[in-house]
Amino acid sequence: MVLPLVDEHKPKCYLCHEGFENIEELRKHQNSAHMDFFEEHEKQTNREPAPGDVTVF
Numbered sequence: 389m390v391l392p393l394v395d396e397h398k399p400k401c402y403l404c405h406e407g408f409e410n411i412e413e414l415r416k417h418q419n420s421a422h423m424d425f426f427e428e429h430e431k432q433t434n435r436e437p438a439p440g441d442v443t444v445f
Contacts, residue, residue, distance in 0.1 A: 399414045400407045403422050408414040418426065437443065 395407050398407045398409060399411050401414060401417060401422070403418070403425060406417065408417065
């Protein structure tokens with residue numbers, strides 16, 4: 389079975405896979421429908437090198 393590639397250029401929510409016309413509608417959807425997910429994972433923005441990573445100067 390082959391699925392058509394319709395609306396592949398439109399932004400899609402990676403949590404519920406719903407498509408939107410533009411990025412502003414996607415942001416509104418994520419801020420309203422998935423607000424609890426983003427609040428829970430907001431604190432994980434601290435990025436640091438993993439053990440064994442090599443820094444190149």
